[in-house]
Amino acid sequence: MGRFGDDKIEEVRSRADIVEIVGAHVRLRRAGRNFVGLCPFHNEKTPSFSVNAERGFFHCFGCGVGGSVFNFITRVEGLTFPEAVRSLAKKYGVTLPEHDVAGPAAGEREAMLKASEVAAEFFAHVLWNTTDGAMARDYLKSRGISVETARAFMIGYAPSRPASLAKALEKRGLREAGVKVGLIRKDGNVAIGAETYDMFRGRVMFPIRDAQGRAIAFGGRVLDARLPKYINSPESPLYSKTRTLYGLFEARQAISSSASSGKDRAILVEGYFDVIALWQAGFKEAVAGCGTALTVEQLRVLSRYTKNVIACFDGDAAGRKASMRALEIFLQAGLLGRGIFIPSGFDPDTFVRERGAAAFADLTEKSELLVDYFIRDQAEKVGGPTAALEKRVQAAKLVAEKLRLISDEIQFNLIVRKTEGLLGIGEEVLRKEARGPGRS
């Protein structure tokens, strides 16, 4: 899949008109936000096959087949995945790299990975073996992070001298690659009197790793409180903020090894320190966004490993609001999502350190479906199933808006039934409000 580069595949995917492509094989008609038609993959008389143009996928509620425009082409035209990418790239005018694997683009990518690896090793060396690192070692200790944990996450320290890493990269011929991944800059910085200088200076460094464990970007936390607390690597050919989760490499194994017992799950938190503190306390399945708000893409990546994702929120009003926003993102990613609320004044890091692992485990056991919080919230606002019908219908409309985001029929039915109970609104009314293919 990676032979064209993920960016190229994404470009083809976003340019391709899935309605046009599917429409060449299936007679489609518009139904609300979607297009529906008779499924080309199983025999049917009433349409249960739908195409979502906005989100670029198709799904059949009858036989369960679904996926991207590429999956459609591979199935219907019998092409391999790369052939499907090539065919669509040609049709929509996207230029693909000439050489699949060993071309110059691949060489450049290798150099960027090498530069990131050299940087991670350099930062770790400075942290553990130099006097520059002493302050950072003390700092990690003050946050309760053991040496073993710090090493597992490849934590390092970027010295405050302006061009320390730049020199290390230049020596290995990796200056250009270092610039491309945002580790060094060469536009000259008058303030620090250097032509080529390090982006990260005087910061505790958290390498962000890809699924294979290779550093692809960094987050840096300052020790000097006068500067911005965190800076993160910019987007690069190696690194997309919206698709990357911090800690996924470390969590992956824990998640998949519990899959056979059906107890697989991921815990979604906000910061590097949350992931690290939970890992150290035995919750190896914790991951975090990389300084961005949660995205659908991040959840899609995570859902390849587990469908059971517990998100942590602050236990205040802002946290409640955040959980409502998260619900929409979870549903768009095809996940129901569970939530826990961390008591006010704590974050997962401080909570697990001060209250202990058992207290955190208790919280996760009390996790609830995000959609339950949402429906209950709506029901409470209007006064429950005995409130005036008008008010309940209004609340039902809000729930129906969320229902429209659900493509899974079982999930959809589950939530319709819950809403019926909490709002006293008939199933038929809800279905009508949230009408989609196969649901009218």
Ligand SMILES: [Zn+2]
């Ligand atoms: Zn079908």
